[in-house]
Amino acid sequence: MDERRKLTPEEEDRLVEAEFQDVLNGYLASNHRKKVEIIERAFRFAKEAHKGIRRRSGEPYILHPIAVAKIASQEIGLGSTSICAALLHDVVEDTEYTVEDIEQHFGKKIAQLVAGLTKISGGIFGDKASAQAENFRKLLLTMSEDIRVVLIKMADRLHNMRTLGSMSPNKQYKIAGETLYIYAPLAHRLGLFAIKTELEDLSFKYEHPAAYSRISEQIRESESRRAAVYNDFSLPIKEKLNEMGITYDAKARLKSVYSIWRKMETKHIPFEEVYDLYAMRIIFDCPDQSKEKAICWQIYAAITDLYKLHPERTRDWISNPKANGYQALHLTVMGPDGNWIEVQIRSRRMDEIAELGFAAHWKYKIGEGDEESELNAWLSTIKDILENPEPNAIDFLDTLKLNLFASEIVVFTPKGELLTLPNNSTVLDVAFELHSQIGMHCIAGKVNHKLVPLSHKLRSGDQVEVLTSQSQTPKPEWVNFLATAKGKTRLRAVLRKELQPIIEKGKEIYDNFLKEHSIMENNEVLTKILGALHFQNRETLFTALGNGEVTLPQYLVKMLRPVSSSLISKILRPLKGNKGKKSGENNEDVAPAKAPINMKETYILRCGEDGNNFKISDCCSPIPGDDVMGWVNDDGDVELHALTCPRAQVLKASYGRRILNTEWAEQTHKFLANIRMEGIDRFGILQEIIQMISMHMAIDIRKLDIEAENEVFHCDLSVLVSDTNVVTDLCNKVKQIRGVQRASRVN
Secondary structure (H helix, E strand, C coil): CHHHHCCCHHHHHHHHHHHHHHHHHHHHCCCCCCCHHHHHHHHHHHHHHCCCCECCCCCECCHHHHHHHHHHHHHCCCCHHHHHHHHCCCHHHHCCCCHHHHHHHHCHHHHHHHHHHHHCCCHHHCCCHHHHHHHHHHHHHHHHHCCHHHHHHHHHHHHHHHCHHHCCHHHHHHHHHHHHHHHHHHHHHCCCHHHHHHHHHHHHHHHCHHHHHHHHHHHHHCHHHHHHHHHHHHHHHHHHHHHHCCCEEEEEEECCHHHHHHHHHHHCCCHHHCCCCEEEEEEECCCCHHHHHHHHHHHHHHHHHHCCECCCCCEECCCCCCCCCCCCEEEEEECCCCCEEEEEEEEHHHHHHHHHCCHHHHHCCCCCCCCCHHHHHHHHHHHHHHHCCCCCHHHHHHHHHHHHHCCEEEEECCCCCEEEEECCCEHHHHHHHHCHHHHHCEEEEEECCEEEECCCECCCCCEEEEEECCCCCCCHHHHHHCCCHHHHHHHHHHHHHHHHHHHHHHHHHHHHHHHHCCCCCCHHHHHHHHHHHCCCCHHHHHHHHHCCCCCCCCHHHHHHHHHHHCHHHHHHCCCCCCCCCCCCCCCCCCCCCCCCCCCCCCEEECEECCEECCEECCCCCCCCCCCEEEEECCCCCEEEEECCCHHHHHHHHHCHHHEEEEEECCCCCCEEEEEEEEEECCCCHHHHHHHHHHHHCCCEEEEEEEEEECCEEEEEEEEEECCHHHHHHHHHHHCCCCCEEEEEEEC
């Protein structure tokens, strides 16, 4: 980037022209109809519109739309309409031109795409993150009009992530968190596997730079050993495939840095114990699509003749493709080093669809075709959710994510109709999938001809018949039996209708309480009441008040009054990092600050005799040395969350402008850390553990809970430590005690 800043205007212009030519060359090499003239015009128009404007990195702004167009064309596989929209996607937002100007020059379709991209540039995708779920809904509505909008947005985000290094640290946190929370699962759901993996790795790189570097280094160091094991494993398979006369490519597919780290975190294991670091992928050539399935199973038979098969880890995604179009045959066999190795078998066509998603389907059609046709089934499920969105913003987002993240199962109706559902779906999910009315009156189900309750969890391959009764009415507890977003949304819509009189009565009680104690109603007051009484949202609170299940206690008054008395000072207080805010813009995303906090600078975390300049959150209890982020809460305090904490993901995606980049100062104070140990029980082992920790290491034990059963013990320990290094040292030393198999920190 710095090099580009030094270029002369002529050299810069040559660079821009060369980058655009690269886009054109890729387009000309594709299977799309050739419409070069309109792409040329879009580029000239955008270049003139962005003339003189630079990105934060110093490079000419036009290089960003060119890069987005290149990703949309060459990595997602879109055609001329999308390339033009990508080149023009920031013109309406950042220059004087309007959507009408775009339509006049380039026609209605391109103008609609640009309008859709402009419409969703705020909210979850921009600086105004407070209304994020509403904006996400806006995105999905736009998506249901034309899927290319979200695909171009995906290309835009991928380029922003690739160039994130020039942003300030707090912006890096916000954008990386948002990417992991929304874009990566969305890319996964759209079948854009290569993009999903890169988005995850780039987000991880900025959120956990030390862990990213460490794992990358460990991957490099173990490369030769890994290659040797892979060669021993793959050689007999290759010989067998050569004998069979199959034309193929075989390669080791390494797990991404992010997925290795996730496995280490969730299983509490070191890098050395992540055995499935790689999978073998066999990609064979097969011009005749009707023979693909037979060849997959021939290769499967050849491999299982050579190696012992894991009986429960064969996945046939050929007969029943995933909802995002993914097809492959997966099997897991025992390698020569005694570890399980996954083998993925795909045709060339299946491989391209797996990496590029639905875009790859278009390659196998003549001409450009209808770019969004492949996604109509998925979009119809999204439209269901949009018709009855959750009133609570984050609830809505999480409901949607249920269907984005889910791994899937396939079940059948008695007539043989195939239904693809999220994992953990129940009979009730099937009922709602078939029709709202069937869901409302569902009493039970028959799974494989056996009578089961409506809460029965289904498995792939089950045949499901839904039984209904007109006397059945939906119950609030049904929400616990549902895994699909469609089911949850429809059930809540009906329950809301039935509960409306009770909710209105509860709202009246709530309003009277606030009026009686002169407390002004606002979101902060409601949030504090929900937190104090442990309710998830306003509806559950009002329902409980209306039913007389709960009352508003007097102690709330003292807690709530400072909020109302500080309203004038909150309005007058100048907020750092909030310059240039237009009047009338939504302000609820900006927290009141007790003392001015510079949101753009790194916040140093200090402990002193008079207290800390931060609060530790209960959900993840971070300690010095952990990768943490600061969040300025409603009281103006800096609240610390570990970057691995699920709550941190939600905060980053919902309150981007309240996020602080933090750094630990030298600490003399002690913090509570929880450690879990397990191993083989023997006489005197507890005494040795205590002696090692309190006597040899001089660490203060605050809590110890040990349980032994059938010669195996589990021990939960709370200790006071100064930072994470002490915890790591403690775990390493305890593991040296005979019998201790595992020791790791837990939240």
